[in-house]
Amino acid sequence: MPTSTETAPDQAQHTHKPVKELVSATVRFCGDSGDGMQLAGTQFTNTSALAGNDIATFPDFPAEIRAPRGTKAGVSGFQIHFASKEIFTPGDRVDALVAFNPAALVTNLVDLVAGGILVINKDAFDEKGIKQAGYEESPLEDGSLSAYQVFPVEVTRLTRLAVDGLGLGTKESDRCRNFYAMGLVFWLYDRSLEPTLRYIEAKFGKRPEIAEANRRALKAGYNYGETTEAFASQFRVNKAELSSGLYRNIMGNEATAYGLITAAKRSNCELFLGSYPITPASDILHELAKHKNFGVRTFQAEDEIAAVTSAIGASFGGAMAITTSSGPGIALKQEAIGLAVMTELPLLIINVQRGGPSTGLPTKTEQADLLQAICGRNGECPVPVIAARSPADCFDAVQEAWRIAVRFMTPVFLLTDGYIANGSEPWKVPDVKSLGTIEVRHPGPTANGDVFHPYARDERLARPWALPGTPGLMHRIGGLEKQDITGNVNYEPANHQHMVDLRAKKVANIALDIPPQAVDGPAKGKLLVLSWGGTYGACATAAREVQAKGGSVAHAHLRYLNPFPANLGELFKNYDKVLIPELNKGQLRLLIRGEYLVDAVGLNKVQGKPFSVYELVNKINELLA
Amino acid sequence: MSTDTSTSLPVLTANDFASDQEVRWCPGCGDYSILAQMKKVMPSLGVPREKMVFVSGIGCSSRFPYYMNTYGIHSIHGRAPAVATGLKSSRPDLMVWVITGDGDGLSIGGNHLMHAIRRNLDINIVLFNNRIYGLTKGQYSPTSPLGKVTKSTPMGAIDNPLHPLSIAIGCEGTFIARSIDTNIKHLGAMLKRAAEHRGTSFIEVYQNCNVFNDGAFDYATDRETKAETTIELEHGKPLIFGKNRDKGIRLNGMNPEIVELGKGISEDDLLFHDERAPEPSLAYLLSRMSHPEFPEPIGVFRAVDKPVYDDLLNAQIVDAKKAKGEGDLNKLFLSGDTWTVT
Ligand SMILES: Cc1ncc(C[n+]2csc(CCOP(=O)(O)OP(=O)(O)O)c2C)c(N)n1
Ligand code: SF4
Numbered sequence: 001m002p003t004s005t006e007t008a009p010d011q012a013q014h015t016h017k018p019v020k021e022l023v024s025a026t027v028r029f030c031g032d033s034g035d036g037m038q039l040a041g042t043q044f045t046n047t048s049a050l051a052g053n054d055i056a057t058f059p060d061f062p063a064e065i066r067a068p069r070g071t072k073a074g075v076s077g078f079q080i081h082f083a084s085k086e087i088f089t090p091g092d093r094v095d096a097l098v099a100f101n102p103a104a105l106v107t108n109l110v111d112l113v114a115g116g117i118l119v120i121n122k123d124a125f126d127e128k129g130i131k132q133a134g135y136e137e138s139p140l141e142d143g144s145l146s147a148y149q150v151f152p153v154e155v156t157r158l159t160r161l162a163v164d165g166l167g168l169g170t171k172e173s174d175r176c177r178n179f180y181a182m183g184l185v186f187w188l189y190d191r192s193l194e195p196t197l198r199y200i201e202a203k204f205g206k207r208p209e210i211a212e213a214n215r216r217a218l219k220a221g222y223n224y225g226e227t228t229e230a231f232a233s234q235f236r237v238n239k240a241e242l243s244s245g246l247y248r249n250i251m252g253n254e255a256t257a258y259g260l261i262t263a264a265k266r267s268n269c270e271l272f273l274g275s276y277p278i279t280p281a282s283d284i285l286h287e288l289a290k291h292k293n294f295g296v297r298t299f300q301a302e303d304e305i306a307a308v309t310s311a312i313g314a315s316f317g318g319a320m321a322i323t324t325s326s327g328p329g330i331a332l333k334q335e336a337i338g339l340a341v342m343t344e345l346p347l348l349i350i351n352v353q354r355g356g357p358s359t360g361l362p363t364k365t366e367q368a369d370l371l372q373a374i375c376g377r378n379g380e381c382p383v384p385v386i387a388a389r390s391p392a393d394c395f396d397a398v399q400e401a402w403r404i405a406v407r408f409m410t411p412v413f414l415l416t417d418g419y420i421a422n423g424s425e426p427w428k429v430p431d432v433k434s435l436g437t438i439e440v441r442h443p444g445p446t447a448n449g450d451v452f453h454p455y456a457r458d459e460r461l462a463r464p465w466a467l468p469g470t471p472g473l474m475h476r477i478g479g480l481e482k483q484d485i486t487g488n489v490n491y492e493p494a495n496h497q498h499m500v501d502l503r504a505k506k507v508a509n510i511a512l513d514i515p516p517q518a519v520d521g522p523a524k525g526k527l528l529v530l531s532w533g534g535t536y537g538a539c540a541t542a543a544r545e546v547q548a549k550g551g552s553v554a555h556a557h558l559r560y561l562n563p564f565p566a567n568l569g570e571l572f573k574n575y576d577k578v579l580i581p582e583l584n585k586g587q588l589r590l591l592i593r594g595e596y597l598v599d600a601v602g603l604n605k606v607q608g609k610p611f612s613v614y615e616l617v618n619k620i621n622e623l624l625a
Numbered sequence: 626m627s628t629d630t631s632t633s634l635p636v637l638t639a640n641d642f643a644s645d646q647e648v649r650w651c652p653g654c655g656d657y658s659i660l661a662q663m664k665k666v667m668p669s670l671g672v673p674r675e676k677m678v679f680v681s682g683i684g685c686s687s688r689f690p691y692y693m694n695t696y697g698i699h700s701i702h703g704r705a706p707a708v709a710t711g712l713k714s715s716r717p718d719l720m721v722w723v724i725t726g727d728g729d730g731l732s733i734g735g736n737h738l739m740h741a742i743r744r745n746l747d748i749n750i751v752l753f754n755n756r757i758y759g760l761t762k763g764q765y766s767p768t769s770p771l772g773k774v775t776k777s778t779p780m781g782a783i784d785n786p787l788h789p790l791s792i793a794i795g796c797e798g799t800f801i802a803r804s805i806d807t808n809i810k811h812l813g814a815m816l817k818r819a820a821e822h823r824g825t826s827f828i829e830v831y832q833n834c835n836v837f838n839d840g841a842f843d844y845a846t847d848r849e850t851k852a853e854t855t856i857e858l859e860h861g862k863p864l865i866f867g868k869n870r871d872k873g874i875r876l877n878g879m880n881p882e883i884v885e886l887g888k889g890i891s892e893d894d895l896l897f898h899d900e901r902a903p904e905p906s907l908a909y910l911l912s913r914m915s916h917p918e919f920p921e922p923i924g925v926f927r928a929v930d931k932p933v934y935d936d937l938l939n940a941q942i943v944d945a946k947k948a949k950g951e952g953d954l955n956k957l958f959l960s961g962d963t964w965t966v967t
Pocket of ligand 2: 831
């Protein structure tokens with residue numbers, strides 16, 4: 001529960017009601033997938049970000065585009081955690097829940113804290129809606145909500161009243177309901193309406209009656225909070241003390257796309273993306289397609305195999321080649337990734353992981369494709385793997401992935417996941433001038449008669465990236481085993497052994513080029529929590545919570561999963577136990593045990609949901625006991 | 626790719642296009658002849674060697690790039706058209722050739738072949754059709770006839786065969802031709818015309834696999850029979866064939882029929898070939914004519930101008946730059962709402 005202190009009523013800006021200050025709060029909007037809950041959440045997020053809070057969000061939507069209205073299968077939710085201190089997760093428990101219908105209530109109530117605020121669209125609690133959610137009788141009347149502060153509001157009726165006279169049909173009027181609810185929640189948390197009013201103008205400006213209806217609904221919701229007797233007080237979450245700089249709110253996939261455009265500029269390469277739509281990766285394609293003025297070429301291929309092979313073709317031609325997908329699509333790409341390993345061409349393979357196997361849980365998160373990335377191909381086929389840890393971190397992770405790809409002439413896997421991809425957080429906008437360059441070298445033309453060796457190597461074992469169009473460097477590459485140095489097709493036993501070893505060594509050499517693994521917490525102690533990818537926020541928060549209570553626990557978060565940082569084995573010696581929490585059945589644990597013979601313990605969850613901080617705290621305390 | 630005959634280029638010969646690699650096809654394979662014609666045609670295109678890239682999939686035919694002294698990439702089974710798409714889209718300055726087989730292009734890679742053709746990327750696709758899987762030692766292919774007995778079909782193939790040119794036409798192909806490995810003059814001419822076409826050119830080449838499907842095209846190559854079993858297409862000319870050039874193809878309603886010239890039938894009654902017909906129906910009809918009912922057409926079935934994918938893609942980039950200005954990272958990062966923490 002957030003801590004609170006009363007402030008005198010006269011300090012409040014817009015109201016006569018008392019304002020309680022909170023350090024942090026978590027709000028969730030939930031309703032039918034057609035109710036506009038994602039929009040409500042996004043607007044609330046942007047407004048909170050602009051108010052200077054640290055934020056973290058978690059949109060959660062159904063796989064069905066439109067499940068039957070009012071059913072549990074169609075419930076869509078958006079959670080936002082905002083705080084006046086640094087936070088790393090969208091929050092375990094919800095302080096205020098806005099439920100647009102009974103199905104949304106029944107599926108989300110478990111996460112509301114005791115005594116939490118529950119705003120309910122009373123109009124949706126008719127006999128049909130109640131039945132569809134599986135209630136015997138209305139939860140508003142049977143006393144089952146007595147543990148919460150319940151505010152039943154006739155959102156539908158009041159919205160219709162607010163937009164009355166604009167000539168809108170019932171359907172169009174009802175579409176404004178989410179703005180009404182937003183207005184109410186904005187009042188509750190003492191938020192400015194300005195950013196959303198600007199949004200309405202920008203979005204609906206060309207349809208003045210719709211813009212006006214949304215404006216009216218928003219203000220009506222706000223005034224409802226202000227004037228009715230229902231709410232006794234407002235809450236306020238002050239600015240967070242983030243490091244100084246210019247910030248914006250950013251989503252994971254957006255940060256990935258920006259990262260790609262930036263890495264292309266930094267390396268002076270033309271960007272080519274070969275991709276095939278798949279949730280939750282598609283937004284990277286959508287975002288990149290908007291920025292053709294950066295010389296970005298996006299190719300929506302006929303399938304994933306064409307997506308990755310087109311990227312390989314572009315890489316051969318000298319482009320910054322990227323392919324984006326999610327687990328099932330990556331499965332299709334694996335043969336081609338083997339080709340990129342054999343031809344030693346730079347390529348970024350971005351896997352926005354989701355629940356599997358097969359089509360699995362398309363809109364839910366999981367981190368169960370680690371072994372797919374590391375081992376998912378035929379033959380001895382090493383590919384460097386790195387993972388982003390949060391939405392804004394996707395930007396930096398891309399820079400690193402591309403740096404490694406061109407430095408070592410290799411495909412590189414970048415793992416993100418649905419939770420990171422759709423979540424958002426404040427991003428400290430980098431100073432473009434300070435970003436520097438990513439060095440790319442292409443051999444120049446040679447004099448007539450000189451022999452070019454496409455598989456000669458530099459000190460890190462990278463081969464030259466010779467581009468078609470360069471006189472004198474004509475060469476042929478392909479998937480058949482290469483002779484060392486010349487690159488000619490070669491099946492000799494000793495050569496194959498040598499080349500397999502060389503490729504493995506080249507990837508292992510990356511460990512010399514990456515920072516040593518750092519830990520957060522004591523350098524020696526009872527427990528080390530080792531995490532990777534999107535579980536960063538929950539693990540960091542949990543470890544710090546236990547540290548604050550004197551627990552001997554440290555946290556190490558891996559960005560590099562293949563190869564591991566060179567000092568990782570040494571780190572394990574400093575702790576009695578190692579805990580590896582993962583949203584899979586123990587894939588990193590398998591690798592760590594195999595590589596370092598460490599008897600690591602797992603905490604494994606595969607429910608399509610991220611870890612809650614308390615689950616981790618409990619496990620850490622159990623191991624410390 | 627448009628050809629450039631700038632005089633500053635050194636004069637090259639077929640030999641300059643031979644790589645230092647030993648050619649490892651079976652002796653007598655039709656692939657040799659296609660390689661020889663390609664090397665012969667290349668110097669006449671006025672394109673420097675370093676601007677040419679050969680892309681292939683997997684199969685005997687797909688070893689082709691190793692034997693050309695140009696740039697080349699031997700990719701994975703069936704995917705050469707997709708590799709070529711990425712390469713040509715980002716490097717429109719290169720001349721890109723795709724070499725594929727009937728199994729490679731029509732079986733595992735059918736999807737990519739279809740999409741490369743319909744996009745009308747400016748590449749040249751040469752499909753070596755031997756009606757068999759050579760590299761994997763003799764299984765039937767998508768072009769093997771019904772009843773074909775092979776290692777994997779001991780009781781005969783029961784899948785209906787595909788007609789590569791019908792598929793290419795169905796995919797709205799803008800340049801579609803057929804030739805034969807042993808008809809070297811004709812083959813050379815087809816390769817040259819394909820190279821000169823802007824947009825995707827697709828050539829099917831009848832190729833003899835003398836090890837696993839020897840003689841599959843004997844009817845079309847045999848000195849004795851070829852005049853009766855093939856018919857050479859020429860734009861604007863009537864469809865005449867036969868040793869004595871005494872037979873022709875006439876349209877009877879929607880159907881072609883063989884007629885004898887003389888006896889009241891003159892050239893003017895015959896079907897006149899129009900490779901530039903905007904409607905692909907005629908080309909399709911020709912692609913359906915097959916041995917033994919009809920002489921099989923060789924030559925250019927279709928050659929029309931349509932917008933080219935890589936041109937359109939690159940024009941969008943130019944347009945986007947015009948409309949929004951050259952990409953500026955600062956502007957990108959600061960799009961949307963920002964706030965400052967001091
Ligand atoms: C993914 C994959 N599947 C199967 C093969 C085996 N394979 C290699 S070539 C080939 C068929 C080639 O037939 P075709 O394209 O007709 O070429 P040809 O050898 O006759 O020139 C097959 C099935 C492979 N290399 N890769
Ligand atoms: S198997 Fe057939 S196609 Fe392959 S090289 Fe031998 S003859 Fe040519």
